[in-house]
Amino acid sequence: NAGVMQNPRHLVRRRGQEARLRCSPVKGHSHVYWYRQLPEEGLKFMVYLQKENIIDESGMPKERFSAEFPKEGPSILRIQQVVRGDSAAYFCASSPTGGFTEAFFGQGTRLTVV
Amino acid sequence: DAKTTQPTSMDCAEGRAANLPCNHSTISGNEYVYWYRQIHSQGPQYIIHGLKNNETNEMASLIITEDRKSSTLILPHATLRDTAVYYCIVRVATGASGSRLTFGEGTQLTVNP
Numbered sequence: 001n002a003g004v005m006q007n008p009r010h011l012v013r014r015r016g017q018e019a020r021l022r023c024s025p026v027k028g029h030s031h032v033y034w035y036r037q038l039p040e041e042g043l044k045f046m047v048y049l050q051k052e053n054i055i056d057e058s059g060m061p062k063e064r065f066s067a068e069f070p071k072e073g074p075s076i077l078r079i080q081q082v083v084r085g086d087s088a089a090y091f092c093a094s095s096p097t098g099g100f101t102e103a104f105f106g107q108g109t110r111l112t113v114v
Numbered sequence: 115d116a117k118t119t120q121p122t123s124m125d126c127a128e129g130r131a132a133n134l135p136c137n138h139s140t141i142s143g144n145e146y147v148y149w150y151r152q153i154h155s156q157g158p159q160y161i162i163h164g165l166k167n168n169e170t171n172e173m174a175s176l177i178i179t180e181d182r183k184s185s186t187l188i189l190p191h192a193t194l195r196d197t198a199v200y201y202c203i204v205r206v207a208t209g210a211s212g213s214r215l216t217f218g219e220g221t222q223l224t225v226n227p
Contacts, residue, residue, distance in 0.1 A: 004157070033214055043158065043217040056214065091157050103215075105157030 003027070004094050004106035012112045013082050021077040021109045025094030032075045033093040033103065034067060043091065049075060082113045118202045123222040126196075132189040134221050136202030139183040145205060147178060148215065149187045151198040158201070158217075161187065192225045199223075 003026035013019050025032055034046040045059040049069040060067065064082075069075040079086055089110050095103035119137040126132040138147065149161040162169055162176045164185075169176045175188040189196055199220040 035217075042219055043152075045214045045216065048214055059214075089155075093157075103160065105159070107157050108155075 004092060004104050006090075006092050006106035006109050008109060009107065010110050010112070012114060014114055015083060016081050019079040019082050019086070019111055019113075021079075021090050021092075021111070022074045023077070023092030023094070023106060024074040025092075026096075026104055029094035029096050029104075031095045031097065031103075032069050033095075034075075034077050035091045035093070037089045037091065037108075039088070046077075079111075082111070084113050087111055087113045118204060118218055120200075120202055120218065120221045122219065123224070125224050125226055126189075126192045128194060128225055128227050129191055132192040132196065132223055132225070134187040134189075134200050134202075134223060135184065136187070137184045138202070138204045141182050141204050147176065147182075147185050148203045148205065149174070149176065150201045150203065150215070150217070151196075152201070152220070153195075153198040161200075192223075194225050194227065197223060197225045 005024040007022050011019055023032060030051045032049045035043045036046055037043050047060050047067045048056040049067060051069055052071050064080045066078045077090060089108045091105050091108045093103045093105045117140060146163050146165050148163040150158045151161055152158045162171055162174050164176045164178055166178055166182055176185060178185045199222050201217050201220040203215050205215060
């Protein structure tokens with residue numbers, strides 16, 4: 001867990017603003033997963049990325065949400081024009097391969113939309 | 115991925131073994147059983163996984179029935195810090211092709227002093 005760094009840990013945005021969530025994977029890990037956890041609910045898969053490629057985005061809302069994992073730098077989850085329903089904890093996990101056995105989760109970013 | 119059924123909540127006394135059951139009656143031959151836990155407000159933590167043999171590591175033991183339709187996660191000496199939601203997940207270990215884990219509702223384990 002300690003290896004995956006997410007920032008910020010807490011983010012407050014007003015309705016209509018943009019939220020950018022960053023995830024730095026464990027050094028050497030080229031696979032990143034994003035999950036969302038709404039209050040009092042379970043973890044829901046959003047997107048799976050490898051360096052510079054989106055592999056599976058079947059859990060991403062069709063509008064306002066996007067993700068990237070550039071060749072250099074952290075993975076970014078971007079939410080445009082945030083609404084109150086976007087308030088949640090967003091977790092990132094990384095693994096050295098596509099298999100999930102060795103995946104480690106970060107501590108999450110808690111987004112609050114006011 | 116096969117569906118799993120877990121009790122909503124369980125209690126355990128500190129120092130005693132915690133046995134968390136999971137039913138996965140529709141599991142197929144190439145699907146593994148994974149266990150993760152989430153301590154309040156933290157990111158999920160990998161515990162253990164197995165295919166058909168029992169497994170043990172420094173955190174826990176995993177007992178899988180011979181027909182593979184159910185399994186039990188055992189925390190041999192539960193501590194207060196083991197209080198968490200425990201998720202049982204079954205999926206194919208796809209290796210390099212990649213896949214995600216589907217988290218269900220899990221079992222809220224509360225370890226009491």
